[in-house]
Amino acid sequence: MTTKSIPVNPKQTGLSTGKTKTALQSGDTMKALVYFGPGKKSWEEKPKPLISQPTDALVKILKTTICGTDLHIMKGDVPEVSVGRIIGHEGVGIVEEVGTAVSNFKKGDHVLISCITSCGKCDYCKRGMYSHCENGGWILGHLIDGTQAEYVRIPYADNSLYHIPAGSDEEALVMLSDILPTGFECGVLNGKVQPGNTVVIVGSGPIGLAALLTAQFYSPAEIIMIDPDDNRLATAKKFGATQVINNSKENAIERVKQLTGNKGADTVIEAVGIPATFELCQSLVGAGGTIANIGVHGKSVELHLEKLWAHNITITTRLVDTVTTPMLLKTVQSKKLDSKQLITHHFKLSDIINAYDTFQNAAREKALKVILTNE
Ligand SMILES: NC(=O)c1ccc[n+]([C@@H]2O[C@H](COP(=O)([O-])OP(=O)(O)OC[C@H]3O[C@@H](n4cnc5c(N)ncnc54)[C@H](O)[C@@H]3O)[C@@H](O)[C@H]2O)c1
Ligand SMILES: [Zn+2]
Ligand SMILES: [Zn+2]
Numbered sequence: 001m002t003t004k005s006i007p008v009n010p011k012q013t014g015l016s017t018g019k020t021k022t023a024l025q026s027g028d029t030m031k032a033l034v035y036f037g038p039g040k041k042s043w044e045e046k047p048k049p050l051i052s053q054p055t056d057a058l059v060k061i062l063k064t065t066i067c068g069t070d071l072h073i074m075k076g077d078v079p080e081v082s083v084g085r086i087i088g089h090e091g092v093g094i095v096e097e098v099g100t101a102v103s104n105f106k107k108g109d110h111v112l113i114s115c116i117t118s119c120g121k122c123d124y125c126k127r128g129m130y131s132h133c134e135n136g137g138w139i140l141g142h143l144i145d146g147t148q149a150e151y152v153r154i155p156y157a158d159n160s161l162y163h164i165p166a167g168s169d170e171e172a173l174v175m176l177s178d179i180l181p182t183g184f185e186c187g188v189l190n191g192k193v194q195p196g197n198t199v200v201i202v203g204s205g206p207i208g209l210a211a212l213l214t215a216q217f218y219s220p221a222e223i224i225m226i227d228p229d230d231n232r233l234a235t236a237k238k239f240g241a242t243q244v245i246n247n248s249k250e251n252a253i254e255r256v257k258q259l260t261g262n263k264g265a266d267t268v269i270e271a272v273g274i275p276a277t278f279e280l281c282q283s284l285v286g287a288g289g290t291i292a293n294i295g296v297h298g299k300s301v302e303l304h305l306e307k308l309w310a311h312n313i314t315i316t317t318r319l320v321d322t323v324t325t326p327m328l329l330k331t332v333q334s335k336k337l338d339s340k341q342l343i344t345h346h347f348k349l350s351d352i353i354n355a356y357d358t359f360q361n362a363a364r365e366k367a368l369k370v371i372l373t374n375e
Pocket of ligand 3: 133
């Protein structure tokens with residue numbers, strides 16, 4: 001192996017070296033989940049990341065999880081993820097080291113890692129659109145090495161980490177790295193959920209359920225969940241859905257018509273990411289209503305403007321910005337929001353291959369979120 005220096009652009013590498021050090025010189029190793037192309041992953045030894053920019057922090061992972069998006073990566077749906085990449089974009093940990101420009105965090109701090117990295121200074125960050133940060137956005141476990149590892153380098157630590165208050169249930173906070181802000185920002189806020197409204201959520205996975213939980217901040221009159229998985233619908237009922245519809249067994253359009261007096265819903269949230277469900281949303285929205293898309297779509301969908309044009313419909317899209325994380329953290333702390341109920345399975349971090357197997361077979365395993373603990 002030759003000694004080579006590694007580029008320091010935070011988007012290019014999670015293993016940067018600054019001026020003098022190289023990966024080879026660092027010597028320390030750690031274990032991590034490494035992506036080796038579609039369908040191939042391995043829990044193996046990797047060099048421990050180093051601080052490369054003054055704004056970086058090095059975080060020792062305490063708990064992490066697996067996201068539906070990681071499954072998309074594993075299927076090869078996210079081609080920017082290169083072979084050798086450590087994936088994962090959620091977790092909590094302890095700060096091990098900080099760069100010289102980090103002022104909000106110090107060694108030993110317990111932190112929540114945001115799935116979105118943001119510099120806090122560019123035009124997009126100033127507008128609260130962290131997802132489009134010119135130097136960050138969704139890069140963790142995507143364009144740089146991620147959190148399914150014993151250690152992770154977090155660029156722009158001051159803006160991309162959050163302090164965990166002493167005495168917190170850290171496991172519950174893992175749900176704040178991605179799924180709660182996603183359900184809330186892309187679904188509930190964009191969908192303009194209001195008191196007395198009728199809300200339909202298509203897809204009762206972790207993201208749809210996160211939208212269901214956070215929609216209740218606004219006391220809508222009805223929340224109707226649609227999914228083909230009876231187990232997930234039963235969970236939705238427990239989490240506060242007023243009606244559930246199994247659309248593999250019954251006609252969801254007819255049921256929603258019945259339930260809304262033929263009017264359709266005020267807010268329809270798409271939380272699946274396939275053409276069939278976006279098209280279904282267009283048939284469920286009422287006049288003056290909003291379709292809030294959350295799903296990651298890989299294929300084009302048909303837009304029925306010939307039906308929608310006269311109905312004063314709004315359609316919104318969003319990549320989660322995680323700007324509501326501080327607010328959501330308070331609601332979890334005060335127990336107004338019980339995020340822990342989204343967790344169904346626990347594994348050791350070193351048992352992550354089995355955890356993937358469980359999460360990949362969510363219906364069979366009755367799985368929602370799995371927690372991986374670095375012991
Ligand atoms: N916009 C963002 O920033 C953002 C962030 C994170 C995740 N996402 C996306 O949100 C979506 C949901 O994520 P998740 O983790 O909950 O995924 P998931 O795969 O766990 O859940 C999807 C749910 O949709 C259901 N479903 C499948 N086909 C359906 C159909 N025809 N009708 C109704 N329901 C159907 C499944 O049974 C499952 O319960 C994914 O596309 C994910 O990539 C978007
Ligand atoms: Zn995710
Ligand atoms: Zn920025």
